[in-house]
Amino acid sequence: MAEQSKKWILMVTAQTPTNIAVIKYWGKRDENLILAINDSISVTLDPAHLCTTTTVAVSPSFQQDRMWLNKKEISLDGARYQNCLREIRARANDYEDEKKGIKISKNDWQNLHVHIDSYNNFPTAAGLASSAAGFACLVFSLAKLMNVQEDNGRLSAIARQGSGSACRSLFGGFVKWVMGKEEDGSDSIAVPLVDEKHWDELVIIIAVVSSRQKEKSSTSGMRETVVTSALIEHRAKEVVPKRIIQMEEAIQNRDFPTFAQLTCSDSNQFHAVCMDTSPPIFYMNNTSHRVISCVEKWNRAEGTPQVAYTFDAGPNAVLIARNRKAAALMLQRLLFHFPPNSDTDLDSYVIGDKSILKDAGIQDLNDVEALPPPPEIKDKVPAQKCKGEISYFICTRPGRGPVLLPDESQALLCLETGLPK
Ligand SMILES: Nc1ncnc2c1ncn2[C@@H]1O[C@H](COP(=O)(O)OP(=O)(O)OP(=O)(O)O)[C@@H](O)[C@H]1O
Numbered sequence: 460m461a462e463q464s465k466k467w468i469l470m471v472t473a474q475t476p477t478n479i480a481v482i483k484y485w486g487k488r489d490e491n492l493i494l495a496i497n498d499s500i501s502v503t504l505d506p507a508h509l510c511t512t513t514t515v516a517v518s519p520s521f522q523q524d525r526m527w528l529n530k531k532e533i534s535l536d537g538a539r540y541q542n543c544l545r546e547i548r549a550r551a552n553d554y555e556d557e558k559k560g561i562k563i564s565k566n567d568w569q570n571l572h573v574h575i576d577s578y579n580n581f582p583t584a585a586g587l588a589s590s591a592a593g594f595a596c597l598v599f600s601l602a603k604l605m606n607v608q609e610d611n612g613r614l615s616a617i618a619r620q621g622s623g624s625a626c627r628s629l630f631g632g633f634v635k636w637v638m639g640k641e642e643d644g645s646d647s648i649a650v651p652l653v654d655e656k657h658w659d660e661l662v663i664i665i666a667v668v669s670s671r672q673k674e675k676s677s678t679s680g681m682r683e684t685v686v687t688s689a690l691i692e693h694r695a696k697e698v699v700p701k702r703i704i705q706m707e708e709a710i711q712n713r714d715f716p717t718f719a720q721l722t723c724s725d726s727n728q729f730h731a732v733c734m735d736t737s738p739p740i741f742y743m744n745n746t747s748h749r750v751i752s753c754v755e756k757w758n759r760a761e762g763t764p765q766v767a768y769t770f771d772a773g774p775n776a777v778l779i780a781r782n783r784k785a786a787a788l789m790l791q792r793l794l795f796h797f798p799p800n801s802d803t804d805l806d807s808y809v810i811g812d813k814s815i816l817k818d819a820g821i822q823d824l825n826d827v828e829a830l831p832p833p834p835e836i837k838d839k840v841p842a843q844k845c846k847g848e849i850s851y852f853i854c855t856r857p858g859r860g861p862v863l864l865p866d867e868s869q870a871l872l873c874l875e876t877g878l879p880k
Pocket residue numbers: 511528577578579582583584585586587588589590591592593594597676677771772773
């Protein structure tokens with residue numbers, strides 16, 4: 460390491476999206492390496508609406524590895540953080556910037572400390588997969604900082620050791636996590652199926668359900684399922700392998716009816732294996748069930764699916780509409796059934812791509828109140844309204860994979876001090 464200057468700080472900032480599985484990962488065959496019992500497929504969400512930004516810095520003046528998450532310092536002691544740091548350091552390469560007087564050789568990285576500052580532009584630990592975007596961004600940014608030459612597929616195998624679903628956030632569009640066979644997990648990686656432009660008609664609406672209860676974490680939930688559920692083995696061995704093939708084909712062909720049928724069935728089966736766990740795990744709540752019923756009724760009335768629904772380990776609904784028109788009609792239905800509380804304004808009730816709201820012909824809360832009951836429920840008076848059951852909606856779309864943010868003004872750490880700005 461160059462001794463001429465102890466003061467330099469080298470820094471990299473990256474942005475990484477989150478993802479939502481349409482064929483779910485649930486169950487591990489190795490807890491430490493995070494190896495899944497089945498393949499899974501996800502769609503990456505547009506980072507404009509849901510993403511993590513992470514700045515990583517290295518300097519001979521840093522005394523220890525430190526991390527800040529959403530402005531608060533957190534511990535890096537956990538095995539998941541340590542595994543990611545170790546694996547990246549093991550792949551680090553020589554780095555030199557003559558102008559700045561920085562020379563780091565491969566082995567120096569073992570002794571140099573890092574500072575990490577990360578920010579999620581959406582709620583953390585609220586069932587919106589912050590851990591997926593977060594660990595993907597951590598690994599991606601550290602790899603760039605340490606001049607790791609491996610491609611995003613190889614990096615996904617490291618992000619996987621932070622959180623399984625994180626490996627799928629190394630790519631945009633639709634992504635498959637191949638469970639792999641090797642004991643060391645080297646073939647358990649994410650592979651891109653199609654990029655985000657392949658099926659750019661799709662619109663995604665996330666209904667963030669008001670929920671006071673903190674659900675059981677995915678990590679412990681899936682551990683209990685693997686140990687106690689009789690259905691999980693059937694799902695992993697018999698059902699998912701066939702669905703993966705069908706889903707890949709549906710995505711390639713932009714075959715929405717098949718895509719929707721598989722997505723909804725797989726979400727429902729995932730929640731069925733949760734119920735089959737002892738003690739049973741309930742991630743969805745009554746609001747989630749009402750959203751399902753609303754989508755099912757409309758899809759049935761149309762004769763062909765307009766919207767697919769999927770739910771992760773929590774009550775939030777992720778609705779994937781076949782196109783903008785279907786998304787606008789879905790939003791009308793959602794706002795009819797789930798109007799906001801009287802103290803909530805429309806601007807904060809529907810966030811993200813607000814043009815969908817415009818397409819739905821809704822400009823203010825009076826328009827929401829004036830929405831007629833959807834025709835498919837018209838005869839079933841009184842139509843049920845569930846005010847305040849949904850906190851807010853996020854309108855988004857399939858999005859791109861990780862990117863570097865070269866502009867220093869976007870860095871979260873100060874280039875002079877190496878501390879959060
Ligand atoms: N930006 C980030 N960088 C690094 N780690 C993060 C980041 N954001 C979240 N995490 C890690 O993920 C944890 C939250 O994961 P958790 O699974 O509880 O919630 P979630 O991923 O937001 O929701 P869910 O898994 O239910 O969809 C945090 O406590 C932290 O350890």
